[in-house]
Amino acid sequence: xxNLKRSTCPIANVLDLxxxxxxxxxxxxxxxxxxxxxxDFLAADEGITTxxxxxxxxxxxxxxxxxxxxxxxxxxxxxxHLTEKGxxxxxxxxxxxxxGLKYIPGAGPR
Amino acid sequence: xxNLKRSTCPIANVLDLxxxxxxxxxxxxxxxxxxxxxxDFLAADEGITTxxxxxxxxxxxxxxxxxxxxxxxxxxxxxxHLTEKGxxxxxxxxxxxxxGLKYIPGAGPR
DNA sequence: CGGGATCCGTCTTGATACTG
DNA sequence: CAGTATCAAGACGGATCCCG
Numbered sequence: 001x002x003n004l005k006r007s008t009c010p011i012a013n014v015l016d017l018x019x020x021x022x023x024x025x026x027x028x029x030x031x032x033x034x035x036x037x038x039x040d041f042l043a044a045d046e047g048i049t050t051x052x053x054x055x056x057x058x059x060x061x062x063x064x065x066x067x068x069x070x071x072x073x074x075x076x077x078x079x080x081h082l083t084e085k086g087x088x089x090x091x092x093x094x095x096x097x098x099x100g101l102k103y104i105p106g107a108g109p110r
Numbered sequence: 111x112x113n114l115k116r117s118t119c120p121i122a123n124v125l126d127l128x129x130x131x132x133x134x135x136x137x138x139x140x141x142x143x144x145x146x147x148x149x150d151f152l153a154a155d156e157g158i159t160t161x162x163x164x165x166x167x168x169x170x171x172x173x174x175x176x177x178x179x180x181x182x183x184x185x186x187x188x189x190x191h192l193t194e195k196g197x198x199x200x201x202x203x204x205x206x207x208x209x210g211l212k213y214i215p216g217a218g219p220r
Numbered sequence: 221c222g223g224g225a226t227c228c229g230t231c232t233t234g235a236t237a238c239t240g
Numbered sequence: 241c242a243g244t245a246t247c248a249a250g251a252c253g254g255a256t257c258c259c260g
Contacts (some may be wrong), residue, residue, distance in 0.1 A: 007155040010210025010217040011138050011203060017214070019131045021233095028121050038242055045117040049234055054243055064213075075240070077242070085213050092205035093121060099202055100120025103174075103195050104127070107120040131252095148223055159253055164224050185260035187223075226257075231250105238245070 017063050018089075022048055023056050024096075027065065027082065027089055036079045060086070127173050128199075132158055133166050134206075137175065137192065137199055146189045170196070 006012050018024050029035040029044055041053055048056075057080060060066045065086040068078040082089075100107045116122050128134050139145040139154055151163055158166075167190060170176045175196040178188040192199075210217045 005216065006157070008216060008218050009135075009138070009155065010207045010214065012135060012156055013214040013217045014206045014210045015131050015134060019129065019134070021125050021129045024125060024129070025119075025122060028119070042242095045119065046122055047116070049236085050243065051236095051245085052232095052234065055233095075242075088209060088212070092202060092209055095202035095205050096124045097120045099198060100124045102198070104120065104123040106115065106118060107123045108118050152223095157253095159255095160224060161226080161254090162252070167224095185223075221260105223260095224258090227255090229252105229254090231252075233248100233250070235248090236246085239243085240241105 017065070020056075022046075022052055023060060024089075024093065026053070026056055026060065026080075027086060028093060030066070030080065030082050031087065031090055031093065036081060038078070038080075041080075065089070127175070130166075132156075132162055133170060134199075134203065136163070136166055136170065137196060138203060140176070140190065140192050141197065141200055141203065146191060148188070148190075151190075175199070 006016060018027070025044065025046055025048070026041055029041055035041060035044075038053070038057075041048065041057075042050065057066070057068075061068060063085075064083055066080050067083055068080050070076050071079050115126060128137070135154065135156055135158070136151055139151055145151060145154075148163070148167075151158065151167075152160065167176070167178075171178060174193055176190050177193055178190050180186050181189050
């Protein structure tokens with residue numbers, strides 16, 4: 001995954017930020033499943049591994065899609081929350097849900 | 111990119127099909143730019159390479175998102191078109207455009 | 221000549237072990 | 241339990257080759 005802008009096309013730009021197999025699943029967990037902690041994301045059905053999760057959280061934060069706030073010190077622990085930018089991914093994700101439910105056999109709630 | 115279903119979550123399922131940096135750009139070219147031939151896709155701004163393009167066309171066809179029809183024989187040449195399944199990705203892609211235009215500086219038409 | 225396959229170096233992914 | 245280090249396996253990207 002690159003950080004460079006490939007073009008000025010907004011679709012390409014969006015794919016540069018979240019066009020991988022994991023980022024939007026983390027957003028989904030925060031947006032639809034009220035999950036906000038590292039262990040919550042690790043426990044999702046898809047089984048993301050720790051190195052990928054840590055990397056994606058870092059990237060999403062850099063992109064301004066999520067932000068972290070400490071809820072405990074020594075050792076420090078964070079809650080991860082969507083920013084407004086992140087929350088506004090919801091319409092796009094709901095269209096993904098609609099399309100998936102309609103066209104992918106076996107896709108379904110929970 | 112894997113072919114396996116990671117879960118029954120429709121968002122994860124969609125990402126399994128088109129959650130990479132190139133597939134949706136090919137769909138975009140067909141859907142919004144009236145491009146239907148191999149060379150058209152190669153000429154897009156983002157500069158996809160031939161091996162990736164050939165692979166993605168194959169996958170999108172397997173997934174029933176596009177289909178190819180010959181427009182010439184000896185040597186055989188194809189037009190690539192979206193199926194109904196592929197065309198119905200439009201609402202999702204329009205949401206991507208809206209979000210990209212709103213939140214990614216420098217994103218813009220053409 | 222244009223579609224697309226192949227080869228190869230590099231970067232990314234994903235599993236697992238490890239650290240605080 | 242959150243996050244890092246390590247390393248093998250695979251995907252990517254570039255160049256070139258092949259075939260009609």
